[in-house]
Amino acid sequence: MIWPMEIAKTVEDVRRAVLTVRANGKRVGLVPTMGALHEGHLSLIRRARIETECVVVSIFVNPAQFGPHEDLARYPRPFDEDSRLCRQESVDLVFAPDVSVVYPAGFASFVAVDGLSDRMEGTFRPGHFRGVATVVLKLFNIVAPDIAYFGQKDAQQAQVIRHMVRDLAMPVKIRVCPTVREPDGLALSSRNAYLSPDERQSALALSRSLFKAKELIESGERDAKSVRHKMRSVLESAPGVVLDYSELVDHVTFEPVREISGSLLAVVAARVGKTRLIDNLPIDVPMKN
Amino acid sequence: MIWPMEIAKTVEDVRRAVLTVRANGKRVGLVPTMGALHEGHLSLIRRARIETECVVVSIFVNPAQFGPHEDLARYPRPFDEDSRLCRQESVDLVFAPDVSVVYPAGFASFVAVDGLSDRMEGTFRPGHFRGVATVVLKLFNIVAPDIAYFGQKDAQQAQVIRHMVRDLAMPVKIRVCPTVREPDGLALSSRNAYLSPDERQSALALSRSLFKAKELIESGERDAKSVRHKMRSVLESAPGVVLDYSELVDHVTFEPVREISGSLLAVVAARVGKTRLIDNLPIDVPMKN
Numbered sequence: 056m057i058w059p060m061e062i063a064k065t066v067e068d069v070r071r072a073v074l075t076v077r078a079n080g081k082r083v084g085l086v087p088t089m090g091a092l093h094e095g096h097l098s099l100i101r102r103a104r105i106e107t108e109c110v111v112v113s114i115f116v117n118p119a120q121f122g123p124h125e126d127l128a129r130y131p132r133p134f135d136e137d138s139r140l141c142r143q144e145s146v147d148l149v150f151a152p153d154v155s156v157v158y159p160a161g162f163a164s165f166v167a168v169d170g171l172s173d174r175m176e177g178t179f180r181p182g183h184f185r186g187v188a189t190v191v192l193k194l195f196n197i198v199a200p201d202i203a204y205f206g207q208k209d210a211q212q213a214q215v216i217r218h219m220v221r222d223l224a225m226p227v228k229i230r231v232c233p234t235v236r237e238p239d240g241l242a243l244s245s246r247n248a249y250l251s252p253d254e255r256q257s258a259l260a261l262s263r264s265l266f267k268a269k270e271l272i273e274s275g276e277r278d279a280k281s282v283r284h285k286m287r288s289v290l291e292s293a294p295g296v297v298l299d300y301s302e303l304v305d306h307v308t309f310e311p312v313r314e315i316s317g318s319l320l321a322v323v324a325a326r327v328g329k330t331r332l333i334d335n336l337p338i339d340v341p342m343k344n
Numbered sequence: 345m346i347w348p349m350e351i352a353k354t355v356e357d358v359r360r361a362v363l364t365v366r367a368n369g370k371r372v373g374l375v376p377t378m379g380a381l382h383e384g385h386l387s388l389i390r391r392a393r394i395e396t397e398c399v400v401v402s403i404f405v406n407p408a409q410f411g412p413h414e415d416l417a418r419y420p421r422p423f424d425e426d427s428r429l430c431r432q433e434s435v436d437l438v439f440a441p442d443v444s445v446v447y448p449a450g451f452a453s454f455v456a457v458d459g460l461s462d463r464m465e466g467t468f469r470p471g472h473f474r475g476v477a478t479v480v481l482k483l484f485n486i487v488a489p490d491i492a493y494f495g496q497k498d499a500q501q502a503q504v505i506r507h508m509v510r511d512l513a514m515p516v517k518i519r520v521c522p523t524v525r526e527p528d529g530l531a532l533s534s535r536n537a538y539l540s541p542d543e544r545q546s547a548l549a550l551s552r553s554l555f556k557a558k559e560l561i562e563s564g565e566r567d568a569k570s571v572r573h574k575m576r577s578v579l580e581s582a583p584g585v586v587l588d589y590s591e592l593v594d595h596v597t598f599e600p601v602r603e604i605s606g607s608l609l610a611v612v613a614a615r616v617g618k619t620r621l622i623d624n625l626p627i628d629v630p631m632k633n
Contacts, residue, residue, distance in 0.1 A: 066513050163458040164477070164511035170452050188453070189512075196513045222453035223478075224355050224485045 057109065057147040062138065066197050069150050073109065073198060076147075081108035085200035085227075087191060090114040090151075091131040091245035092140045095235040099204040100144045102232055111198050112141050113150040115157060119165075120186030125331075131248055150198065157193060165189045168215045168222070174309045175322060176211050176333065179299050184215045191216055195227055203227050208234040208242050210320055210335045211309055234334075240266065242334045249330040253295070258327045260293030264301060265336035268321040272338055277315045279303055290325060299324040299331070306337060316340050346398065346436040351427065355486050358439050362398065362487060365436075370397035374489035374516075376480060379403040379440075380420040380534035381429045384524040388493040389433045391521055400487050401430050402439040404446060408454075409475030414620075420537055439487065446482060454478045457504045457511070463598045464611060465500050465622065468588050473504045480505055484516055492516050497523040497531050499609055499624045500598055523623075529555065531623045538619040542584070547616045549582030553590060554625035557610040561627055566604045568592055579614060588613040588620070595626060605629050 057076070063069045073083055084107030086099045096112075103110045114137055121127035134151065141149050165185050171177075172184035195203065205213040213231045220229055235243045240262035241255070250258060264286040271282050286301045302311050306318045322335040346365070352358045362372055373396030375388045385401075392399045403426055410416035423440065430438050454474050460466075461473035484492065494502040502520045509518055524532045529551035530544070539547055553575040560571050575590045591600050595607040611624040 070515075159511070161507075162511050163460065164455060164508045165458065166453060166455045166512075168453045193512050196515060199515070218450075219453045222448070222451050223455075223482050226359075226485060226488070 060142050060146055062149045069197050072148050076109040082201040083109045085198045085203045086112045087194050088114055089116045090137045092137045093243045095206050095243040098235050099232050103204050109147045111148045112146050113194050117190045120183050122180055166192050168218050171215055187212050188219050200227055202230055204230050207231050246330055254328045257293045257295045260290050260296050261323050261334045264289040264323055265321045269336055269338050279315050297326045349431050349435055351438045358486050361437050365398040371490040372398045374487045374492045375401045376483050377403055378405045379426045381426045382532045384495050384532040387524050388521050392493050398436045400437045401435050402483050406479045409472050411469055455481050457507050460504055476501050477508050489516055491519055493519050496520050535619055543617045546582045546584045549579050549585050550612050550623045553578040553612055554610045558625055558627050568604050586615045
């Protein structure tokens, strides 16, 4: 462990800190974040703390993954509180680069995972996953982690990264950790901070629609159309929820499934007031006897 | 050094071989090639042999960098002769993967360097540099070289790779080594093997046009239009040479220059019979007194 926790702003600072760790044969874990840390992020940090000897948390609100009309400017950046949480969780190194460090003048190199990036979230956020894949690849090149940690909450993002890592033979293991939820089911998200009390109440429809799908399937429902319909009913009954999509998809390809079998993902994206939220729930369909 | 030279076909074989080398603190040099090795490649290998303790040569005819109507199928693949040359040059490891190792089923991740990739060669070979950047990034991930070696002959390729490495903070140094030429000026290329004796004679117009540009500029000519015109005259005087482009460009951006100053590159691409050839010559313009 590096003690006290270091805060690195440059590529060189990170490399210097990690080099010593590596030279001693220790493993490095990376938790890439956009800051505004909540219990979801902390669960990733704790998993990294268990599995590796040097835990690096990157905090970078990545402009390349925001669309022109999205919430880049107002995205929360509570850096002091984030640092405090990292210290509390015994993080070794926080990498908090400026935009010019990640995207120097003349930056023009982007990684894209075709196909997977164009579905679901990709339809509503063109270029989003290209921005995600590019920054994650760059973070991997800078930190050279043995293991990197992502949340199931951003399921399609995690799948894009898994696919990229496999395709490009990147020497890193990807761990995807379960979504952390409030007691009432709301998936933790830094964007929940935008919600008014009424909106927060309406936002519960997202997780409720997912649990509804799971419950139906576990009770034996095998008609995908019927499950989709009932998910949608839950969402439509909530005031002020404008649906982007609500689907049952394959957990690898993110293509809508025709049959209810194997490993599925119920996914939803909706706007609640001005806030866009996403959620998902893995559903393993029991084999027929 | 690894002795006798190993031939690796899989990612795991390369990693196993290089791991031991790295653990002993030795440096790894990578010379990425498409095989059909000539003195140009050998000059890169010799430079790597001097600068690093473990020299890896990759031999892979990369489908992703060929267009649909290009010479992928007929590109020469003299593997036994290539191996012999590598052994002769004391190469430690040859990485000669099958296409399915580099592009497994479902492969969908590509790296592109915008802007630079769309000019010059990019105009005539859409997608070419995306294919180059992707395979080079993957080779870097597999071999993890300290230094990688490229030929000035493929100047724009080298610049695309430099740009990618800088943008994505890839932990590798890029060395670009001078073009090797036949005594009569023809730049060595694996594609020269396609040329009939008459075509080979005509092909000399490419290098002659470049040396003409250099000579004019070194004699004080500062009118870019006039230099371009004279380069083109040389090319047009050769029978059977069909020009793709002939230009004076900035050595970093590959954009045509308006003024003759600084570091330029005279570049040319032409078809001679069915064979497409490229060549270039760096020209440093002397400062005015």
